[in-house]
Amino acid sequence: MISLLTHSNPLSYLPHSSPTPSISPFFTHTKTLKPSKLKSLKINSILQYNRKPELAGDTPRVVVITSGKGGVGKTTTTANIGLSLARLGFSVVAIDADVGLRNLDLLLGLESRVNYTVVEVLNGDCRLDQALVRDKRFSNFELLCISKPRSKLPMGFGGKALVWLVDALKDREEGCPDFILIDCPAGIDAGFITAITPANEAVLVTTPDITALRDADRVIGLLECDGIRDIKMMVNRVRTDMIKGEDMMSVLDVQEMLGLALLGVIPEDSEVIRSTNRGFPLVLNKPPTLAGLAFEQAAWRLVEQDSMKAVMVEEEPKKRGFFSFFGG
Amino acid sequence: MASILTLRLSPSSYQRLIQPNLTGLRRAELGFDSCRLNLRNDQRKAKKFVIRLALSGDSDKQDKSIQDIVFVNTRNTLVKFRESVCSRPHIFVTKRTSTSYVAVGICVVTMFLVIVMRVYKSRISRPSRPGSVADLVRRGQLRSDRRGISSTLKYEDPFNNPMVKISMTNSTVEMCGKVYRLAPVTLTREQQNVHIKRRSRAYQWKRPTIFLKEGDAVPSDVDPDTIRWIPANHPFATTVSDIDEDMAQTNVYQKHGVPFRIKAEHEALQKKLESLQNDQKFSKLTIDAGNAKNFERPFRTQLKPDDQVEEKLSNGPSRHTQSDCTRNSLGSNTNTDDIQHT
Numbered sequence: 001m002i003s004l005l006t007h008s009n010p011l012s013y014l015p016h017s018s019p020t021p022s023i024s025p026f027f028t029h030t031k032t033l034k035p036s037k038l039k040s041l042k043i044n045s046i047l048q049y050n051r052k053p054e055l056a057g058d059t060p061r062v063v064v065i066t067s068g069k070g071g072v073g074k075t076t077t078t079a080n081i082g083l084s085l086a087r088l089g090f091s092v093v094a095i096d097a098d099v100g101l102r103n104l105d106l107l108l109g110l111e112s113r114v115n116y117t118v119v120e121v122l123n124g125d126c127r128l129d130q131a132l133v134r135d136k137r138f139s140n141f142e143l144l145c146i147s148k149p150r151s152k153l154p155m156g157f158g159g160k161a162l163v164w165l166v167d168a169l170k171d172r173e174e175g176c177p178d179f180i181l182i183d184c185p186a187g188i189d190a191g192f193i194t195a196i197t198p199a200n201e202a203v204l205v206t207t208p209d210i211t212a213l214r215d216a217d218r219v220i221g222l223l224e225c226d227g228i229r230d231i232k233m234m235v236n237r238v239r240t241d242m243i244k245g246e247d248m249m250s251v252l253d254v255q256e257m258l259g260l261a262l263l264g265v266i267p268e269d270s271e272v273i274r275s276t277n278r279g280f281p282l283v284l285n286k287p288p289t290l291a292g293l294a295f296e297q298a299a300w301r302l303v304e305q306d307s308m309k310a311v312m313v314e315e316e317p318k319k320r321g322f323f324s325f326f327g328g
Numbered sequence: 329m330a331s332i333l334t335l336r337l338s339p340s341s342y343q344r345l346i347q348p349n350l351t352g353l354r355r356a357e358l359g360f361d362s363c364r365l366n367l368r369n370d371q372r373k374a375k376k377f378v379i380r381l382a383l384s385g386d387s388d389k390q391d392k393s394i395q396d397i398v399f400v401n402t403r404n405t406l407v408k409f410r411e412s413v414c415s416r417p418h419i420f421v422t423k424r425t426s427t428s429y430v431a432v433g434i435c436v437v438t439m440f441l442v443i444v445m446r447v448y449k450s451r452i453s454r455p456s457r458p459g460s461v462a463d464l465v466r467r468g469q470l471r472s473d474r475r476g477i478s479s480t481l482k483y484e485d486p487f488n489n490p491m492v493k494i495s496m497t498n499s500t501v502e503m504c505g506k507v508y509r510l511a512p513v514t515l516t517r518e519q520q521n522v523h524i525k526r527r528s529r530a531y532q533w534k535r536p537t538i539f540l541k542e543g544d545a546v547p548s549d550v551d552p553d554t555i556r557w558i559p560a561n562h563p564f565a566t567t568v569s570d571i572d573e574d575m576a577q578t579n580v581y582q583k584h585g586v587p588f589r590i591k592a593e594h595e596a597l598q599k600k601l602e603s604l605q606n607d608q609k610f611s612k613l614t615i616d617a618g619n620a621k622n623f624e625r626p627f628r629t630q631l632k633p634d635d636q637v638e639e640k641l642s643n644g645p646s647r648h649t650q651s652d653c654t655r656n657s658l659g660s661n662t663n664t665d666d667i668q669h670t
C-alpha cells in the first residue's frame with residue numbers, strides 16, 4: 001500500500017503532466033466563452049458544458065460493463081454513462097445482458113415499455129427495431145433486453161446472437177449507433193461469456209474492497225485472454241471519509257493492485273439509491289449531485305478514450321475562518 | 329281559555345306569547361334595530377288583541393286578566409316590553425342557527441364518511457400484484473409521479489458548472505461545496521504491462537464455444553478447453569437448442585415487414601384454407617381466429633402434415649379467450665365488490 005502522502009504534494013503533480021496528447025478535458029480545455037472572467041477567478045470550473053467531447057475510435061464502440069462480483073454498480077454505471085452519452089448527443093444502445101436478473105430497465109424507468117426482447121427477435125415474433133425501447137427523454141438512447149425473466153435462452157447461443165445483433169445495428173437505416181453498452185451479469189458464467197463476446201473494450205466496475213478486487217483481477221485476466229485489451233476501471237462507492245481514517249483502500253491503492261487506467265471514481269452517494277427508485281438516472285439530476293458529476297466526467301472520458309490524471313483522495317479539513325468562531 | 333290562562337301567568341309570558349305572532353316575521357326580515365319602529369303599531373294592535381281576548385273570556389277571573397292587560401299598558405311595562413321585544417328575536421335567531429349548525433355538521437360528517445368509503449372501496453377493488461411496481465407505488469415505496477418523467481437537466485444549463493471547481497494549483501477540487509485534496513495518478517505504461525504479464529501467467533482461459541450438460545459426449549473436433557459444463561439443473565440455461573440458428577440469424581437481420589415466422593405461419597394457414605375451400609364445404613371461410621377455432625376438428629382429420637401450424641392456430645385464439653375470461657372475471661369481481669360496498 002502506498003501512502004497517500006507521497007502524492008499529496010501539489011508540486012509533484014504539476015511537472016507530472018503526461019506527455020500523451022490526450023489529457024483529461026478538465027485540465028486542458030479552458031477555452032470557454034468567458035475566458036477573461038475565468039482568469040481573474042482563483043478557482044476555475046472543471047466541467048465545461050459549452051464543449052462537447054470528441055468521439056475517439058471507430059463506431060460502434062461496443063463496451064461491456066463488467067465486474068465479476070455482484071452488486072458493485074454495473075447496472076448503475078451503464079444507465080448513467082448511457083444517458084449522459086445520449087445527452088452529449090451520441091446515439092446509444094444499451095443492452096441488458098443480465099438474463100436471469102435484469103434490472104437496467106428499472107433504473108432507466110422503462111420497465112413498463114419492454115414488450116419484446118432478443119429472444120422474441122430470434123424466434124421471429126418481432127423485428128429487432130420493435131424490440132428496441134426508445135427513451136422518451138433522449139430519443140437517441142435505446143434499451144434492448146436479452147430476455148424476459150422466465151424465458152430460457154440456449155447457452156452458447158447468446159454470444160452468437162449478440163454478435164449478430166451488433167452487426168444488425170451497424171447497418172440500420174438511421175445509421176450505426178455510436179455506442180453499444182452491454183450490462184454484464186455478475187460472475188463468469190454463460191451470461192458473462194455472452195456479454196463479452198461482441199465487445200471490443202471493457203469498463204471494469206469495482207469497489208475498493210478486497211473481495212471485489214480479487215474478482216475484478218480474475219475478470220480482467222479473462223478479458224485479456226479473450227483479446228479485449230482496452231480495459232478501464234471505474235471505482236465505485238468510494239468514501240473519502242473512510243480513506244482518511246485508513247479504513248478503506250484509496251483509489252490509488254486499487255489502481256496499484258489492478259494496474260488499470262482509471263475511467264472514473266464514483267463516491268458513495270445516497271442520491272444513487274434515490275435515483276434508482278425514481279427510475280431516473282443520476283446524471284439527469286438537477287442540481288447535479290456528487291456521484292452524478294462523477295458519472296458525467298467518466299462518460300466524457302469514455303468518449304475521448306481518456307483516463308483520469310488526478311483523483312480526489314480525501315476531504316480537505318475546513319479552513320476555519322475568522323467568523324467560524326461565531327458558529328460558522 | 330288556554331290563551332287567557334297563559335296570559336295571566338306574568339306580563340313577560342304574555343309578551344312572549346304574543347310577540348312572535350305580531351312582529352316575529354317582520355323582525356326576522358328587518359333585524360334587531362328595526363324593532364323600535366314597529367313597536368308603536370304593535371302596541372295598539374296588542375292592546376286591541378288582548379282586550380278582545382279578555383272580552384271573549386267569561387270566567388270569574390275576567391277582572392284580574394283585564395287588570396293585567398291594563399297593567400301591560402303602563403309605561404314601565406312598555407319599556408320592559410320594548411326591551412324584551414328587542415331581545416326576543418335574539419333568542420329566536422340563536423335557536424335557529426344552532427339547529428342549522430347541527431344540520432351542516434351532519435352533512436359534513438356524512439360527506440366525509442362517503443369520501444372515506446369511496447377511497448377504501450377503490451383501494452380494495454384496485455388489482456395489484458404484490459411486489460409489482462404499481463404495488464410498490466401504492467405502498468409508498470416508489471414514487472409513481474417521479475418515475476422517468478422528471479424534468480431533465482438541460483445540457484446548456486450550467487454554462488460553467490458551479491458545482492465543480494478546481495483550484496489554480498490543481499491540488500484541490502471543490503465539488504458540491506466540499507473541498508477534496510487531489511492526488512496525481514502515477515500508473516505508468518510499464519506498470520500496466522507488468523500487471524498484464526502477471527495475469528496472463530495466472531489465468532489461462534479460452535472463451536467456451538460449446539456448452540454441454542453433464543453426461544453429454546464430447547464431440548471429436550472440439551478443443552476440450554473451450555467446453556463449458558453446465559449442471560443439469562441450471563435454473564435458466566438450457567444446452568439444447570430448439571432454435572434454428574439460420575432462421576434466428578435472418579430474423580435478427582430482418583429490417584422490414586412482418587417477422588419471418590409470423591409470415592410463414594400466416595402463409596401456411598392461407599394455403600390450408602385455400603385447399604379446404606377447393607375441397608368443398610367451407611366456401612365462405614375466411615381467416616378469422618374464431619372461425620378457425622370452430623373448424624378445428626375438420627382441420628385435424630383432413631390435414632396431418634401441417635399439424636404444428638394448426639396447433640398454433642388453435643392455441644392462439646384459445647389463449648385469447650382464456651385471458652379474456654380472466655379479465656372478465658376480474659372485472660366482474662370488482663363489480664360485485666362495488667355492489668357489496670355500496
Ligand SMILES: Nc1ncnc2c1ncn2[C@@H]1O[C@H](COP(=O)(O)OP(=O)(O)OP(=O)(O)O)[C@@H](O)[C@H]1O
Nearest residue numbers: 070071072073074075076186237267268269272273
Ligand atoms: N455510488 C453508490 N453509492 C451508493 N449506492 C450505490 C452506488 N453505486 C451503486 N449503489 C447501489 O448498489 C446497488 C447495486 O447496484 P447495481 O444494481 O448497479 O449493481 P450491479 O453490479 O448491477 O448488480 P448485479 O451484479 O446484481 O447486476 C444498488 O442498490 C445501488 O443503488
Ligand SMILES: [Mg+2]
Nearest residue numbers: 074075098103
Ligand atoms: Mg446489474
